[in-house]
Amino acid sequence: xxxxxxxxxxxxxxxxxxxxxxxxxxxxxxxxxxxxxxxxxxxxxxxxxxxxxxxxxxxxxxxxxxxxxxxxxxxxxxxxxxxxxxxxxxxxxxxxxxxxxxxxxxxxxxxxxxxxxxxxxxxxxxxxxxxxxxxxxxxxxxxxxxxxxxxxxxxxxxxxxxxxxxxxxxxxxxxxxxxxxxxxxxx
Numbered sequence: 001x002x003x004x005x006x007x008x009x010x011x012x013x014x015x016x017x018x019x020x021x022x023x024x025x026x027x028x029x030x031x032x033x034x035x036x037x038x039x040x041x042x043x044x045x046x047x048x049x050x051x052x053x054x055x056x057x058x059x060x061x062x063x064x065x066x067x068x069x070x071x072x073x074x075x076x077x078x079x080x081x082x083x084x085x086x087x088x089x090x091x092x093x094x095x096x097x098x099x100x101x102x103x104x105x106x107x108x109x110x111x112x113x114x115x116x117x118x119x120x121x122x123x124x125x126x127x128x129x130x131x132x133x134x135x136x137x138x139x140x141x142x143x144x145x146x147x148x149x150x151x152x153x154x155x156x157x158x159x160x161x162x163x164x165x166x167x168x169x170x171x172x173x174x175x176x177x178x179x180x181x182x183x184x185x186x187x
Contacts, residue, residue: 023052023147025155027179037061039069039162040177041155044142052078052181053144054155056111061134061164061172065089066114069176070161071143075106077153078145078181085141089115089132101141111141115167131167147183155179 025043032038037060044053056071066089073080080103089097099113117129157176164172 023047023050023181023183025052025054025179025181027177029177031059031177032175035060037164037172037174038177039140039157039174041071041157041179046144050147051081051144052147052183053082053142054179055142056140056157058134058138058140059136061138061174063131063133063166064164064172065129065131065167065169066112066163066165067140068110068112068161068163069140070158071109071111071141072156072158072161073107073109073145073181074153077147077149077151077183079148080109080143081146082144083109083111083141085111085113087113087138087140089113094118095129101143109141109143113140129167145181147181150183152180152182155181 024047025041027041031040039056039058041054041056044055046053056069058067083101083103085099085101087097087099089095094117096116096118097113098116101109101111104110115129115131156178159176162174162176164174166172
């Protein structure tokens with residue numbers, strides 16, 4: 001037998017070391033409960049000392065054919081590490097969904113999803129592809145952020161950058177509800 005290996009180092013932090021406080025997301029307010037079309041941000045599981053995860057949720061939108069929005073943040077306080085979308089506007093034949101989410105520049109995430117027909121009849125109406133009914137809370141997109149500095153920073157859903165269209169192309173006016181990311185001891 002060879003020499004005895006040293007014991008692995010203790011992975012517990014020293015007693016005088018202060019652990020970073022977890023990051024958290026706090027909404028700016030409660031989404032309206034009166035049937036008002038709303039897009040709001042809410043926290044998702046997976047938040048930790050250096051990360052916050054949120055999802056953009058649609059509620060009471062009615063029948064829609066497409067949605068687009070911006071999620072804005074301070075890129076010196078938080079950094080986008082993941083964005084994804086799973087929204088389906090119904091992929092049953094003859095319809096399909098195209099969706100996309102990207103950080104288009106530091107501090108701005110763009111999201112969009114729309115329903116299309118595989119074959120349109122030339123004499124069909126503008127709403128021949130129909131739409132998806134969104135009444136209950138429906139996740140539109142998810143995003144995760146690394147916390148770069150202690151303090152608070154806003155996650156905003158600018159109303160001027162939200163476009164939701166019905167199958168007949170009329171616009172749905174929504175109330176956006178963003179929130180605040182709080183980071184204590186992050187880095």
